[in-house]
Amino acid sequence: MNAQRSAGAGATEPDSTLNSGGIDGLIEEHILAKLDSDFLAYFTDSQPQAASQPRKATPVFPPIEHVRAHPEAYQSPCALDTSGYPRVTDAKYPSQDDISIPVRVYSPDEAKHGSGPYPVHLNFHGGGFVLGNLSTEASLCLSMREAGVSVVDVDYRLCPENTWGKCILDAWSALKWVRESATTLNINPDSISIGGISAGAHICLILQHMARDAGMPLKLCMASVTPATKGLTYTYYTDSPFPSFHEFYRGPVLPWARIKYFGRLCMPPEKLPELRSLWPSWWLEPLEAPDWNNLCDTFIRTAEVDPLRDEGEAYAMKLVAGGNKAIIKRYLGCPHTFMYINSMKRKHEYDQDAIIALRAAHNLN
Template identity: 50%
Template sequence: MLPRLDSRFVDYYNENLANRPGTHQVPLKEVRSSPGAFARAWALNGDSAPDPNVREWRVPVAESSKPITVRTYYPDTSKWGLGPYPVHINFHGGGWVFGDLGSDAAICLRLRERVPIVIIDVEYRLCPEARFGLNAQDAWSALKWTRDNAEKLDINPLSISIGGISAGAHLACILQHRARDEGISLRLLVASVPPLADHHTYRVPEYSPWPSFTEFSKVPLLDWERMSYFQKHVFPDEGMAELQKMVPEWWISPLKAPNWTNLCSTFVATAECDMLRDEGEAYAKRLVEGGNKVTMRRYLKVPHSFMHMHSVLPQARQYEDDVISALINAHGIKRE
């Protein structure tokens, strides 16, 4: 893989990630007891200086007496003026097993600094402690809570977009279809390196119909070993029959969604050296075939989580510029 990867990524990986075990290589109990010790190099913990424009809220969710936490990032009023603002709801990645409000914090901070928009980051429940499907319900609860509390949040309920990275993008894709079905208007979906196929049916990478799945099964950050770990904890063989009775099939594989018409505008970001590349691009194609507005970019010579490497990869900076352009266009924000 070395000749196919950007040398700047290779250097970053060797310096920051190569000598640390992946979370899938550590007993889950250890990760849960000390998540910060195993977090990716780009994750931001709660030790940074207090920010008066960042706040946490509790959101009630289905099948739980304990609410989930969402974090709001507000633009600087001295720079952007007063609200109500457009709002973008974000769902972090981590294979539905890992991740928290630190995972995408750096990206959320940069977005609210560059665009007059409120970012809401959602800490949905993780598998296997919570079965798959409850994470999608949490995402839906966060969307409805945002819409229903527009005045308190100082946001425009008619200018909502959603998005996520990896597993979070998968949840956002579910919401794109569900919002259309239940009459909630969305301005934009940002789906970045999304997993969208029924990976639980693959016993080896070659079982996948997507060439990228086999071609990049040994690439750093998301390889077959890590994908297998997620399937074991999210879609275990012994629990699939019961799970398939509890959630729609297309929640597990959004590429199987039954209706592709009248969906919100979408920006799809894929990475050239990513197992999930082809299924993300297939999702974009299905949207186009359904008559929807779609923008897609494949970022070259980078693997799955490239967008977090903002300081070293021009592809990550280009990704951020592209997301900002998509948000500005979708929400009708005036450019500076």
């Protein structure tokens, strides 16, 4: 079946889910052969029409106005409202342009980890710079604090309501605010790590370089399913030099059509000259960062069945070439943001890996 679906802004892309072969025509055979069985069970359960009738071509996402009006429909599978949970508090800090940015702070259990001050980990959620809030990765923040660290989840500003790059300024302000608020937050300002998933990983890779330049030591940068080049600015998927981008451009979770949807909302072609004048050009593509020396230790986690896999691993190799310590782990059989799917064993492996990495980075072992 040949189908086209809207990719936003009046353009069309090949429909990433209406492929011949595979599970009822939804996943191509070469991708199906690689996918984790837990993901396939989840995917099948989430496609009630698959076994009964062909699906019509529909937009990857509807207009952004509809998304904003119905945020509950676009939350991650593991989203959780943790407001009011024990040892979870909300706060705000000022951005560089004096906008109040919300954060949610997850403090460890004193009975298990003592009274502090605790090491602190800043989390930047995924969502293509367009989606996400303090519920998106709340369950992952609850898990990470089991390492004995405080976790500060940052609700940075999103596109298209805000110019892309404000998210980086918000993240940088969050990092400085945490250091300056150590007493209030009961954290150790000399033991800070950062991390994120997808767009959040992009943010923390930039922070890694900014912190080095500012003489601000970090214990760890933990970046997952990492976008580290210029995929959001490609005209078409064939512009990518990375094999995984070509192999999985019609894969589940993050097909090319969805990447372009996000790209047109945060880095539209007509705005690229302006964005490149506003910010350092490597912010848009961290693989082009000018200096790879003396960066903090890094844990790069990729998913095998993810178009962004190879560029995340290429970022790790540039770290190693620059004389830095980097650990790479590829989760076999997994698509982009598999760590949001509670029914996957690999997701729970991912959670445990984060706890182990945080405990080692902050000398809590």
